[in-house]
Amino acid sequence: MVKIQPRILSGFMEFTPAEQIKFNQIKDVIRYTYEEFGFSPLDTPVLELSEVLLAKAGGETEKQIYRFMRGDTDISMRFDLTVPLARYVVMNQNALTFPFKRYQIGKVYRGERAQKGRFREFYQADIDVIGMDKLDISYDAEMPAIIYNVFKKLGLSKFVINISNRKLLKGLMESLGLADKSGDVLRIVDKIAKIGKDKVVEELGNIGLGKESIDTIIRFIEIDGDNKKVFESLQSFGIENETFTKGLSELTEVINSLAVLGVPEKNYKINLTITRGLDYYTGTIYETMLDDYPQFGSICSGGRYDDLAGFYTDKKLPGVGISIGLTRLFASLLDSGLIKVGEATPANVMVIPITNAEKENALSLSADLRALGIKVLTFTEDNKFKAKLNYANKIGVPFVAIIGEDEAKNHSSVIKDMATGEQLTLSLEDVSTFLIGKVMEAAKEKILKS
Amino acid sequence: MVKIQPRILSGFMEFTPAEQIKFNQIKDVIRYTYEEFGFSPLDTPVLELSEVLLAKAGGETEKQIYRFMRGDTDISMRFDLTVPLARYVVMNQNALTFPFKRYQIGKVYRGERAQKGRFREFYQADIDVIGMDKLDISYDAEMPAIIYNVFKKLGLSKFVINISNRKLLKGLMESLGLADKSGDVLRIVDKIAKIGKDKVVEELGNIGLGKESIDTIIRFIEIDGDNKKVFESLQSFGIENETFTKGLSELTEVINSLAVLGVPEKNYKINLTITRGLDYYTGTIYETMLDDYPQFGSICSGGRYDDLAGFYTDKKLPGVGISIGLTRLFASLLDSGLIKVGEATPANVMVIPITNAEKENALSLSADLRALGIKVLTFTEDNKFKAKLNYANKIGVPFVAIIGEDEAKNHSSVIKDMATGEQLTLSLEDVSTFLIGKVMEAAKEKILKS
Numbered sequence: 099m100v101k102i103q104p105r106i107l108s109g110f111m112e113f114t115p116a117e118q119i120k121f122n123q124i125k126d127v128i129r130y131t132y133e134e135f136g137f138s139p140l141d142t143p144v145l146e147l148s149e150v151l152l153a154k155a156g157g158e159t160e161k162q163i164y165r166f167m168r169g170d171t172d173i174s175m176r177f178d179l180t181v182p183l184a185r186y187v188v189m190n191q192n193a194l195t196f197p198f199k200r201y202q203i204g205k206v207y208r209g210e211r212a213q214k215g216r217f218r219e220f221y222q223a224d225i226d227v228i229g230m231d232k233l234d235i236s237y238d239a240e241m242p243a244i245i246y247n248v249f250k251k252l253g254l255s256k257f258v259i260n261i262s263n264r265k266l267l268k269g270l271m272e273s274l275g276l277a278d279k280s281g282d283v284l285r286i287v288d289k290i291a292k293i294g295k296d297k298v299v300e301e302l303g304n305i306g307l308g309k310e311s312i313d314t315i316i317r318f319i320e321i322d323g324d325n326k327k328v329f330e331s332l333q334s335f336g337i338e339n340e341t342f343t344k345g346l347s348e349l350t351e352v353i354n355s356l357a358v359l360g361v362p363e364k365n366y367k368i369n370l371t372i373t374r375g376l377d378y379y380t381g382t383i384y385e386t387m388l389d390d391y392p393q394f395g396s397i398c399s400g401g402r403y404d405d406l407a408g409f410y411t412d413k414k415l416p417g418v419g420i421s422i423g424l425t426r427l428f429a430s431l432l433d434s435g436l437i438k439v440g441e442a443t444p445a446n447v448m449v450i451p452i453t454n455a456e457k458e459n460a461l462s463l464s465a466d467l468r469a470l471g472i473k474v475l476t477f478t479e480d481n482k483f484k485a486k487l488n489y490a491n492k493i494g495v496p497f498v499a500i501i502g503e504d505e506a507k508n509h510s511s512v513i514k515d516m517a518t519g520e521q522l523t524l525s526l527e528d529v530s531t532f533l534i535g536k537v538m539e540a541a542k543e544k545i546l547k548s
Numbered sequence: 549m550v551k552i553q554p555r556i557l558s559g560f561m562e563f564t565p566a567e568q569i570k571f572n573q574i575k576d577v578i579r580y581t582y583e584e585f586g587f588s589p590l591d592t593p594v595l596e597l598s599e600v601l602l603a604k605a606g607g608e609t610e611k612q613i614y615r616f617m618r619g620d621t622d623i624s625m626r627f628d629l630t631v632p633l634a635r636y637v638v639m640n641q642n643a644l645t646f647p648f649k650r651y652q653i654g655k656v657y658r659g660e661r662a663q664k665g666r667f668r669e670f671y672q673a674d675i676d677v678i679g680m681d682k683l684d685i686s687y688d689a690e691m692p693a694i695i696y697n698v699f700k701k702l703g704l705s706k707f708v709i710n711i712s713n714r715k716l717l718k719g720l721m722e723s724l725g726l727a728d729k730s731g732d733v734l735r736i737v738d739k740i741a742k743i744g745k746d747k748v749v750e751e752l753g754n755i756g757l758g759k760e761s762i763d764t765i766i767r768f769i770e771i772d773g774d775n776k777k778v779f780e781s782l783q784s785f786g787i788e789n790e791t792f793t794k795g796l797s798e799l800t801e802v803i804n805s806l807a808v809l810g811v812p813e814k815n816y817k818i819n820l821t822i823t824r825g826l827d828y829y830t831g832t833i834y835e836t837m838l839d840d841y842p843q844f845g846s847i848c849s850g851g852r853y854d855d856l857a858g859f860y861t862d863k864k865l866p867g868v869g870i871s872i873g874l875t876r877l878f879a880s881l882l883d884s885g886l887i888k889v890g891e892a893t894p895a896n897v898m899v900i901p902i903t904n905a906e907k908e909n910a911l912s913l914s915a916d917l918r919a920l921g922i923k924v925l926t927f928t929e930d931n932k933f934k935a936k937l938n939y940a941n942k943i944g945v946p947f948v949a950i951i952g953e954d955e956a957k958n959h960s961s962v963i964k965d966m967a968t969g970e971q972l973t974l975s976l977e978d979v980s981t982f983l984i985g986k987v988m989e990a991a992k993e994k995i996l997k998s
């Protein structure tokens with residue numbers, strides 16, 4: 099028979115069992131934290147009607163879509179989780195209760211040019227709060243609190259959530275009589291980390307701004323220092339403009355609430371250079387950077403928007419949300435050694451009968467341990483004992499429980515710590531007590547080291 | 549602006565938040581149980597090269613595939629989780645440790661004719677153990693033990709895992725000198741629950757079997773009773789045939805091990821009428837029926853196979869596995885009322901400031917509760933108090949913690965049980981103790997009632 103060579107599509111990825119276990123741990127932490135803040139799960143289809151999914155898309159995005167016909171139906175694969183959310187909220191607006199808090203962790207598809215760190219199928223982990231007509235500003239403070247809790251639980255401590263409010267720069271532009279340029283200015287300033295200050299000055303000149311306006315903009319975005327100092331500097335600009343005042347009051351409440359929500363000052367910062375390129379955002383915005391890995395870019399971004407679903411409805415649906423590019427983040431953490439993959443099995447212990455004569459004892463001990471919540475791999479393959487231990491080593495299981503003729507007779511088992519090589523003989527009851535203790539210790543360990 | 553009507557593709561489904569929470573609980577129980585038995589997670593791409601994915605497919609399956617070209621690449625969406633497993637195992641055979649135990653819970657795609665209870669995108673929850681060259685029979689006993697544990701944890705008790713071994717009927721056919729008919733006979737017998745005994749007799753006649761052979765086959769598959777009685781009856785057939793003897797010895801070990809693994813006899817049964825239509829299966833086979841809902845069909849099926857990946861490799865990769873059709877099972881449980889959807893939020897409590905003056909107190913209490921592992925929704929929208937309580941009612945959160953002027957002053961909160969309407973004023977410390985107790989009580993409740 100002619101064999102087909104097994105392979106996967108270029109730009110797609112899948113993990114080894116040990117990597118997948120680590121990936122799932124991170125995904126679980128994200129999910130758990132989202133639920134801790136009262137977000138409800140949502141799971142929309144991967145396929146959507148192209149007409150619906152692409153109602154707003156255009157340009158680069160549209161080119162990347164996986165789109166095909168099936169019979170008469172024009173189908174597209176989702177390329178983010180925001181458009182499906184907008185569709186879901188409008189479809190189900192009468193059944194939902196607003197503010198509607200939802201999280202979705204799922205795969206999205208973009209047929210980008212294949213390059214390192216870019217995938218064509220990748221996980222996004224999104225949360226959004228959607229209001230009907232209005233949405234209180236304190237939800238804007240919840241977002242950085244959630245980011246903080248996710249990364250703290252993962253074991254990362256050296257990160258900064260950069261926070262700004264697009265109304266500030268927009269208000270400044272209005273006060274300078276340059277309201278019509280504010281979209282361009284926000285887009286140019288957004289690039290400062292990439293292109294540098296001189297280039298930003300040059301580009302601001304190119305769109306027709308005078309030297310004085312440019313100086314003011316640069317002085318504005320260079321405002322720096324702790325939060326108190328930033329607010330003083332913003333006040334000292336003396337801008338009398340409604341948009342600016344609104345932005346300042348929003349930012350003030352967000353920053354004050356963050357302290358109440360227990361987020362340490364070292365993990366967030368007002369940064370007026372961030373603007374998020376998209377016109378979509380209208381207020382608070384976020385970008386999160388790892389202190390020691392600026393090359394990762396923002397690992398979690400988002401912001402406030404006034405209008406989630408204008409292409410489906412006339413109803414005003416303001417919202418605020420963040421998104422973690424999970425697959426990319428994981429690949430970066432793995433590359434940089436911040437994640438060390440470990441066990442290739444979720445089992446806490448592997449039970450090994452020395453010969454087939456002890457197979458029933460091994461199955462019975464396994465069942466007893468499972469009833470206590472311990473995850474157990476029973477190795478019943480009829481191999482040499484050395485091969486059995488070798489399997490345990492390769493798969494990385496932390497403990498083995500060995501049952502030979504003597505142990506079967508004495509209702510005991512030899513427990514071996516695979517990391518240290520230490521072993522001790524325990525009665526079957528003590529085996530479970532011992533392992534429960536070890537499982538609880540292991541649960542306290544952080545997923546990442548930073 | 550012209551609005552696009554938001555809608556989803558026919559045959560696709562998505563849930564309300566309350567349904568999704570229930571669905572995820574069931575998915576979590578399945579995942580947890582799979583891990584408890586030492587299965588490692590796997591997450592393969594949804595898209596595969598058509599050449600690779602369809603190496604074996606044909607006929608009906610191939611017609612249902614979502615398949616499309618992108619540039620020069622012929623792409624298909626996965627239609628099950630078994631072919632991707634075969635591809636993965638062969639691609640990674642040098643990195644994997646055998647026996648390789650993996651679970652995968654993911655969406656698969658089949659463009660079937662739309663009809664009730666059939667979906668074009670649905671979850672499968674699969675486990676398989678794959679050996680290299682050989683695989684011990686005791687893994688065949690693990691499968692029903694896992695099914696039992698899943699359904700027990702869900703709160704279902706009235707179900708029967710039907711077990712047989714294809715070698716028995718195959719061996720019987722060989723002993724009758726009808727080895728060449730055994731594929732047909734297995735396929736015909738497979739339909740007995742649907743078409744009835746008379747029709748089976750008729751169809752066995754149609755493929756050229758004589759009356760005596762048909763009588764023997766019918767007597768054979770009608771063997772019934774408890775396990776001890778079934779084994780006696782099987783012995784009394786006096787079949788001297790290697791295949792049959794092998795099947796009997798395998799079945800005996802599986803049944804004996806099930807008792808050791810703690811599976812009660814009322815939840816499994818040797819049933820010689822089940823054969824699984826597919827030629828793929830070569831030994832132990834399983835079908836699981838709910839006692840009171842035979843119309844659901846088998847809610848969890850699988851079996852032993854000799855050759856996972858013959859279309860990719862010459863290596864022999866025997867395995868055993870089961871699959872739960874999760875979306876279909878969930879829809880059936882929902883339809884029949886066995887699942888009652890409840891809360892539309894994962895939160896254990898909603899914290900409500902009576903006015904904006906207590907917003908900070910509410911955020912602060914929320915953060916303290918979260919630090920203790922309690923899931924908290926903070927309601928900060930500036931609504932009337934009645935509207936806030938109304939939101940809590942609609943979203944189904946079990947408790948609310950109310951903070952007004954007095955409570956803010958006294959560091960206390962009024963806790964209201966939304967189910968009973970009872971309320972009591974507690975100091976902030978006592979709020980957490982009270983809620984932790986309630987969360988632990990709730991965790992003990994079963995997901996389904998049966």
